Each structure stands twice: as C-alpha cells, then as structure tokens.
Amino acid sequence: xxxxxxxxxxxxxxHLIGELDHHSAKKTRDDIxxxxxxxxxxxxxxxxxxxxxxxxxxxxxILGRYKILAERKGSVRICGANRSVDKILRMSGxxxxxxxx
Amino acid sequence: MFxxxxxxxxxxxxxxxxxxxxxxxxxxSQLDPTIEELSDIRTAVSEAVTNAVIxxxxxxxxxxxxxxxCEGKTVTITIRDDGNGIDDVELAMQPFYTSKPNLDRSGMGxxxxxxFMDKISVESEPNVGxxxxxxxxxxxxxxxxxxxxxx
Numbered sequence: 001x002x003x004x005x006x007x008x009x010x011x012x013x014x015h016l017i018g019e020l021d022h023h024s025a026k027k028t029r030d031d032i033x034x035x036x037x038x039x040x041x042x043x044x045x046x047x048x049x050x051x052x053x054x055x056x057x058x059x060x061x062i063l064g065r066y067k068i069l070a071e072r073k074g075s076v077r078i079c080g081a082n083r084s085v086d087k088i089l090r091m092s093g094x095x096x097x098x099x100x101x
Numbered sequence: 102m103f104x105x106x107x108x109x110x111x112x113x114x115x116x117x118x119x120x121x122x123x124x125x126x127x128x129x130s131q132l133d134p135t136i137e138e139l140s141d142i143r144t145a146v147s148e149a150v151t152n153a154v155i156x157x158x159x160x161x162x163x164x165x166x167x168x169x170x171c172e173g174k175t176v177t178i179t180i181r182d183d184g185n186g187i188d189d190v191e192l193a194m195q196p197f198y199t200s201k202p203n204l205d206r207s208g209m210g211x212x213x214x215x216x217f218m219d220k221i222s223v224e225s226e227p228n229v230g231x232x233x234x235x236x237x238x239x240x241x242x243x244x245x246x247x248x249x250x251x252x
Contacts, residue, residue, distance in 0.1 A: 060205045
C-alpha cells in the first residue's frame, strides 16, 4: 500500500494506492494518523480510486479515522471507490457516518 | 466426487492473505464467474483467512488450510485453522462484534462472508480450531457471454 497525503489548512487529502486488507491496514492507519497529528485538521478525504481490493480490515481503518475526526467535530469523505470497494462500503452502512463523493 | 479440487496449506502470516485470495480466485475462474462474483469470493476468503491469522493464531505462527472444490457451477471453500477456536460462534457472527476492540477492527468479517457468499457455516471448538465453509453458485451469465463471443 502506498499512501500519499496532501495537507492544506484544515484539510487533509489522502490518496491510497494498492490493496487495503489486514496486511496493509497497520501501515495505512499509522501513515494517516501521522498526518492527522496536526490537530487543526478537521476535514479528511480518502481517495480510493487506486484501491484495487478492500475487505473489512479497510472498514476498520476508515471507522478508526472517523472516530478521530468526530472527536474534533470534523468529517471524513470517501471518493473514487470502485464497484467492489463501494459494495463493501455500502453493505457495512459506513456511508451513514462518512460522506461519499 | 467433485469436478475439481485443490488443497493448500500456508503459514498464518498476513502476507499470505493476498496469496490465499488470489489462489481461490484463480481456482474459481474455471467456472466463468462475473467480475463481481470473483471479487465477492476474493473478499470472503480474505475475511476468513484474516480471522484465522488474527483470532485463530493471535498473529503467531500456525498453519492455515484452504480447500476449494467445484461441482457443476457451485464452489465450496473451507478455511481451517488449528488455533484458539471461538467460545461463542453466534456472538462472533454478530455484525460489529469484535473480540479485539482495541485493534480498530470493524467486526464485520462474518457479515461480509454471509453477504458475499450464498451460504457459510462455522464449526469451532475452543483450543482445537475453527473451520469456515463457504458456498457460492456461479451464475452462468458470464459463461453465456463468452459462448456468444466464441460463435
């Protein structure tokens, strides 16, 4: 998993490239959390257009980041999910917590 | 007697999660699945193998066994570990339940397997291990498109 983060003011944009499973979840989580250490970041966008595979470990990563942002009264947005990634996001009900675009 | 079957054993390392789902998806390819069916199977296998790595063996070394069978258009996949076992299978299968809440786990593993496969069953005995059996029948529409192209 390759993670490219771009921060601009209170916004953090994270581009994930690769497969998001249990194996890559720890690195993904740690990398995003390092970027989130700046406590003024309140808007996280996760771009998933280059995520070729995701299972429930990925849901755990997103939910964990949602909790961090919710504590800051911020928000999480997911964009670019392909059909199979979108299917698991939909079935989990995560779209009631994070925005989809 | 099955039309075809494979048997695989591998170490309970997280690197092998990707390997296991790739093998399962290659095996199922012979049934001409749609891209969506293939992706469903890949995801369900990933969930079962991940459970074996994290919960079965607590991220320690052990052996995971994967057996894939096909008969007609139906594929059966079993994932087995000789690990910790599950005390309460019914509880473990509840959506959002996780025995390791500190690990950022979604608790959706079994729910995903149930949603993406036609049938799943879980047999487990504490300190003996867990076997997850998943069944999915491949819709023949994928094969139909291929036959049409061959004409």
